Amino acid sequence: MRAALPAVGLPASAEEGSLDERLVRIEKRTGEQVHHLVASIEGTLGGEVTVNISVVTAENGPATPPEDVWSEAVALTTLECGSSEVAAARMHWIDRVTAERGLALPEITRRFRVGTRGFRGAPGAVGMLLDARLHMARRALETLETHAESPPRTCTMEEDDSTLRVIADFTSKGAIELFSEAQPTAELRAAVALWIAAT
Numbered sequence: 801m802r803a804a805l806p807a808v809g810l811p812a813s814a815e816e817g818s819l820d821e822r823l824v825r826i827e828k829r830t831g832e833q834v835h836h837l838v839a840s841i842e843g844t845l846g847g848e849v850t851v852n853i854s855v856v857t858a859e860n861g862p863a864t865p866p867e868d869v870w871s872e873a874v875a876l877t878t879l880e881c882g883s884s885e886v887a888a889a890r891m892h893w894i895d896r897v898t899a900e901r902g903l904a905l906p907e908i909t910r911r912f913r914v915g916t917r918g919f920r921g922a923p924g925a926v927g928m929l930l931d932a933r934l935h936m937a938r939r940a941l942e943t944l945e946t947h948a949e950s951p952p953r954t955c956t957m958e959e960d961d962s963t964l965r966v967i968a969d970f971t972s973k974g975a976i977e978l979f980s981e982a983q984p985t986a987e988l989r990a991a992v993a994l995w996i997a998a999t
Contacts (some may be wrong), residue, residue, distance in 0.1 A: 813943075819877060825875050831863070834857055835857055835869050835871075836862070836905065837852045837903065838856060838907045840909045842910075842912070843884070844912065845884065845914045846940065849884050850878065850881070851890050851891070852875070852879075854874060855873065891908075898931055910975065911974060912976045914977070917980040917981070917982075923985065923987040924992040927991060927995040934999075937976045941970055941976075954979070963981065965980045966978045966996070979992070987989075
């Protein structure tokens with residue numbers, strides 16, 4: 801759990817200089833200035849995390865109105881981080897560059913997973929598992945200032961490619977996958993729906 805909390809005061813990444821250089825190379829290649837940065841953070845709470853950082857450019861850089869930004873995001877880097885703390889240190893680079901260059905606010909999405917995928921228990925027991933995982937997610941996302949548990953905005957059930965997922969949306973802190981099961985039975989699907997309705 802400790803590793804899932806945001807890092808404070810970690811040393812600057814050794815790769816920051818090269819990221820700055822890559823940013824300049826993208827501007828030269830596109831003939832435009834950076835408008836804002838886009839980042840996605842995905843991984844396991846308390847475990848390995850992948851950070852993808854992209855760049856959106858525009859003719860007049862951050863002075864370009866949002867409605868006139870037409871360029872697609874250009875990939876800058878993909879970082880494999882050993883923990884959420886390391887990922888947080890990498891995100892400091894985005895904050896620094898945005899402030900130094902006066903860029904538009906970055907677009908940041910976070911999607912984590914808690915627990916392993918798959919479920920071998922009885923359908924009626926899935927509610928207890930989801931309760932435990934939701935509690936773990938809340939504790940991992942506690943704010944350092946207040947130490948208050950973060951309630952999710954919503955818990956939803958998603959289904960694609962015959963896989964059932966339960967997602968807790970913690971708004972700006974990110975979405976957390978609490979549960980995933982391929983080829984769920986009708987009984988399991990009904991039990992998950994019942995838990996979501998009661999949450």
